[in-house]
Amino acid sequence: MRLNLNADLGESFGPWRMGDDAGLLEVVNSANVACGQHAGDPLVMRRTVIAASGQGVEIGAHPGYADLQGFGRRPMQLSDEELAASLQYQIGALAGIATACGATLSHVKPHGALNNLACEDDAVARTVVAAVAACRPDLILLAPVFSELARAARQAGQPVALEVFADRAYTASGHLVPRRLPGAVHEASETCVRQVLGMLEAGGVLTIDGDVLPCDFQSVCVHGDTAHAVRTARDVRAAVLAAGHELVALSDTLPPR
Amino acid sequence: MRLNLNADLGESFGPWRMGDDAGLLEVVNSANVACGQHAGDPLVMRRTVIAASGQGVEIGAHPGYADLQGFGRRPMQLSDEELAASLQYQIGALAGIATACGATLSHVKPHGALNNLACEDDAVARTVVAAVAACRPDLILLAPVFSELARAARQAGQPVALEVFADRAYTASGHLVPRRLPGAVHEASETCVRQVLGMLEAGGVLTIDGDVLPCDFQSVCVHGDTAHAVRTARDVRAAVLAAGHELVALSDTLPPR
Amino acid sequence: MRLNLNADLGESFGPWRMGDDAGLLEVVNSANVACGQHAGDPLVMRRTVIAASGQGVEIGAHPGYADLQGFGRRPMQLSDEELAASLQYQIGALAGIATACGATLSHVKPHGALNNLACEDDAVARTVVAAVAACRPDLILLAPVFSELARAARQAGQPVALEVFADRAYTASGHLVPRRLPGAVHEASETCVRQVLGMLEAGGVLTIDGDVLPCDFQSVCVHGDTAHAVRTARDVRAAVLAAGHELVALSDTLPPR
């Protein structure tokens, strides 16, 4: 099976560093790059784009709410028009920087509270998809399996790739177990590896109850809040390759259009 | 003669309004739209783009230093790389919004303290031009006559249009008289009209000493800090048309490439 | 009866002006001054404090969510600790500037979405009151009648003054009719005057159904979103004085402690 690994990157800001981007870039196929509103400033974005390009890693936009202090993790109420403009602003900004670096954007994945809302709320999902389609109909929407966001993208004819998480437990309905609940986040690298291999074998999401929810997926998000994100990412990569899967760019996971 | 009128627009932010954009859009051919760092937020940008498009007014990027509180008028020290990334971020952001609204960008004009520096400092001018060329080699650099910015754009082969100001006095060397000096800003609409007509007739800049500095120019900036910016803009437009000149888009003022 | 008039002031930011502060300062007894997070920057705060002091107008803190773009009107989810720290930051900041100008703070009134939440949600109300009490037990909490915020302040022993609005309609339970509903905001100055005089005569809030909800109140908020806020404020002031009431500082409306 052709599979893709993705991670959120470029989430430093000004003097502050976040994450081990260099380490993750050695592992993933696709980087979701913060666009300056919840994290990332133009210089961070430029350096992330150059580093990703240099490693042959695909670049996607990772837009979020304009809330540095809350890192885009606090829900905010924006009108549809304001949300659309914010998304187009962020995607365009990263595209401008990417072009200047000789790179192109392949996909878009919303961040944090915005992503959560777009996964649960059909109206927000459709606003997000329409906003992306209006400025970049070529971008792949990278969306969680069983999400409203994925559904809305498919309905709108926007290319969409589905992702599962290596380090998060799934409910019986195929959604992420909220972080505040016990067992929501897999700390151990082995648990993450087992989950990914299990999902590949089962052809679907493994729920916290031990069930399988059959579904296609094209990408595994290996970035997480665990202390050893890079090690986990490396282990997942190694295990997936050892199991005979091929790791490819997002666009290579999709059927030809 | 084919002439262009331009003004800075979209400089509101969040709940705060600035300027009479609707009034200016009835007068100018080209709008320089703030890009969210010194003024403008994505929603303001979107509405400005839609309003300009609706009036058939050309849209350009008006990037500035990331300093809302100082409105981009305070000099800031950025490395070349940071400045380039900031410009590409802002141009790309506006382009993203414009595309979503069915519009395109025609030009770029730096704002405030950044523009001042790029007009005086050859190294900064070349950084600005190179940054624009790297992401949008098609954009016309709208630069003051006798500026380093204009020189750098010409040397780099970037399309460039030269502007004069309707409401500012010029020194013997063809630069703007600093605002703090008496006579720097023409308050009266008639003075602005006289200056523009005089420059058109003389084929160059009229200095505060009464001399003429011969030079080509393609555009007149009618946006100003005078209380009656819109009235002045209207009067300049009427006078220019009455004198038999044609008001056109920036690209129509340039020789075919 | 001794009555107080209050208004929100100092809501400009950087280059952007908001409201007619000079006009309102001639009318009100108490100014609620924005503290730099939803509006107001240190220079605006300083000038507002100086202007208010010069007019003999009492100064209070008007803290809000840290969201310039949304003007503090978008609900945000802050932990209790973060909300408390933000309030103490803002109150302290204004106090620092006031002290430097020879002025003191008399009261505090939360802004926008934070105020709405503190009026409806008992837990938030108690967090707000405790945060104020911890840094400034002397400040009067200026809170709407029938609000959780008023109740929490009274329970905690924090001095509290109750306000009614001149330009807003009240529901049967004594809360403001949401803005989106018809009739929520009184546009006409005469309607505002009539509402204030009616409440003074009735000794309570007049509801949109024509009922009276008996309650004490000490202050009338005359700042509003109507186009003619200053004129309305002047008319209310004149009418209240003509009806024989005395306009005083907030502290003079409270029983001696």
Place this chain on the structure above:
Amino acid sequence: MRLNLNADLGESFGPWRMGDDAGLLEVVNSANVACGQHAGDPLVMRRTVIAASGQGVEIGAHPGYADLQGFGRRPMQLSDEELAASLQYQIGALAGIATACGATLSHVKPHGALNNLACEDDAVARTVVAAVAACRPDLILLAPVFSELARAARQAGQPVALEVFADRAYTASGHLVPRRLPGAVHEASETCVRQVLGMLEAGGVLTIDGDVLPCDFQSVCVHGDTAHAVRTARDVRAAVLAAGHELVALSDTLPPR
């Protein structure tokens, strides 16, 4: 001799961490706490104040330019009035949080580009001192030896404590060797220790040329940009104590008033 060790702390922001505050709090007597404009948000400030208090570490304000992206290290042009208001805002904000935590402020030390300017430019130094004096005449100005800031504080009668740096080389005139020059920053912990002990013995600053510039000083800044700031701080502390000096609060280094 009674000596004080100080360091800059609380320079995290939102999701981003900076420095090893817990480690430094075990070493220093005085913490200079960022005030939310160049770094630090209200929650970071609160937690820093609580941590410092809990360790018996004195708390001072560390105000800087309002430039998160540039971390207050980019020079900005503010009018005297704006600078004063910004300082009073920041000092007041920290004081508000400190009061709520049962703590008090002892001193103030400007940050970054603002500190550099106040050390070199007499007019700025006097603006800073006057701004502090206007809101908190009790706060000790913590200023570098041979600085305009120290001179201005002394002239104004504001309490002042002089600091030297453990990890920075000094020019022949007693100023810091600019960072861009070789040898400006001592990387090795032993070099820092030797410099501090040498200065204590010599009763003055040791210059890069090997001279001694006699001067009193009360405090040593042990925070630095070296990779091992905490280790250096610990080593300096141990060496100073071993040499028989006493480590005390800033106020205990000053003559009784």
